Amino acid sequence: MTEDAQAALDRVVARCAAAMRGATAVLGGVAAIATAGAGLGWVVLAVGVSVVWSAGFAWTVVRRGVRGWVVLVDIALTVVLCLAQPWLVAPELRSGGASWVDGLTSMTIVIAHFAWRPRLAVPAGLVVAAVHVVGAWQVGGALGTLGIHVIQIAATAALMTVLRRSAAVADDALADLRATERAAAVMLARRADEREHKRRLHDTVLATLTTIGTDGVTASSLALRARAAADLAVVEGSIDLGEPDTDVDLRHQLRAVADRAEVAVTADLVPCKVPVLVATAFSAAAAQALANTARHTSADTARLxxxxDCASILVTITDTGPGFDPTTIPHHRYGVREGILGRMRAVDGTATITSTPSGTTITLRWPDTTPCPAGSGT
Structure with missing residues (x-):
């Protein structure tokens, strides 16, 4: 499933927060230790705490996102470091906002906006900026960083607001698209069910009525009763086809089709297992082809x-009837269009018809792949 825009934004923001906090702690810590004077011990302790916290911060936000409690701990640590500037910042770095504590303060302000909306992030950022001013004032540092921090607060709040609104708009559009796709899928499934129902009616009830109408069977015939019962079972769906992902031997199903055909069928079948739905499509299409041979040609024999081959399973039905032009079949006739072509198409297969005055060959192929090159073997 496609990831929501808001979820993607949260994931990217979390990774950015982890990278920013970690890089600032490590690089700033190295600079702090390198420039530390007499207070090296306090600096090393503070840097160690900052680096350890940054590692825990990164691990937490990458796994769980930028949570509010994580930001609260980060703010608390930054506040302590800001107030401890007299012991942690070298004298030559106390002006100009170039100390490692200045960098951590900026990162804390930015990260607060990653977790919270402006109504919480802005006050939190102002508190951190104010505490930084207090710490800098204790050592006579410049207060110009306050303006920088205020700009950071405003800019980050504006940026995150735009990003969140854009993500919300994208999610709304994605939700509409998914709803449309679901509706289309339902419609396609409904139409597929309708087509399959019409195929069953054509192959059962209509075929039986056609046989009666052409005097192929008498109304009192026991064969008619058996055929009508079989037709009813198919229409009502009482025949269990098995689980869709179950493999069955297609040879047995085609043998049954040949035995039930109204013409004499010579069958040449190799062992072959396919999913049950594919086997059903093959056997139904083959049965329809043989039924057409019996009803619409003078041929009394056929070959199945x-x-x-190297890529597909092939079923061919051949007769020696007078042939026909497949392009002239009326749209309302289901025998070829749906009973054969439609059934194979429904399982991602194909059916091709080659017809001449000396006979007709119908080739069923599954899956629909490019035929093997000549001489590649079977």
Whole structure:
């Protein structure tokens, strides 16, 4: 599933916060130790605490996001460091806002906006900036950094507001797209069900009525009763096809199709296992092709073969009837268009029809792949 824009923003912000806090602590700590004078011990202790906290901060925010309690701890630590500037900042760095504590203060102000909306982040940033001023004032440092921190607070608040609003707009658009996709999927599924229902009616009830209408069977025939019962079972869905991901031997299903055909069928079938839905499509399409041979041609024999090549499974149905032009089939006729072509297309397969005055060959292929090059073997 596509990640929401707000979730993506939170993830990126968390990684940025971890990198910023860690880099500032390490680089600032190195600079602090390098410039420390008589108070080296206090500086080393403060830098150590800052680095350890930064590691815990980074681990937490990367795994769980920038949480409010993490920012509170970060603010508390920064406040302590700001008030301890007389012992942690070298005299030559107390003016101009170039000390390592100045850098940590800026990062804390920015990170607060990553976790909170402006109504909380702005007051928190102002508190940190004010405490920094108090610490700098104790050692006679410049107070010009207050203006820098105020600008940082305003700029970060504006930036995060724009990013969050943009993410919300993107999420709304994504939600609309998903709703449209769900509606389209439901519509496609409904149409697929309708087509399959029409195929079943065509292959069962309509086929039986056609047989009766052409005097193929009498109304009192026991065969008619058996066929009508079978048709009813199919229409009502009482025939269990099995689990969709179950593999079955296609050879057995095609053998049953050949045995039920109204013409004499010569079958040449190799062992071959396919998913049950694919086997059902193959057998139904083959049955329809053989039914068309019996109803619409003078041929009384047909040939049914099952083979495989390097890429696909092939089923061919061949007869010696007079042939027909597949392009002239009326749109309302379901036998070829849905009973054969539609069924194979529904399982990502194909059906091709080659018809001449001396006979017709229907080739069913699954999956729909490019045929093997000549001489590649079977």
């Amino acid at each position: 073969t099952l083979t495989t």
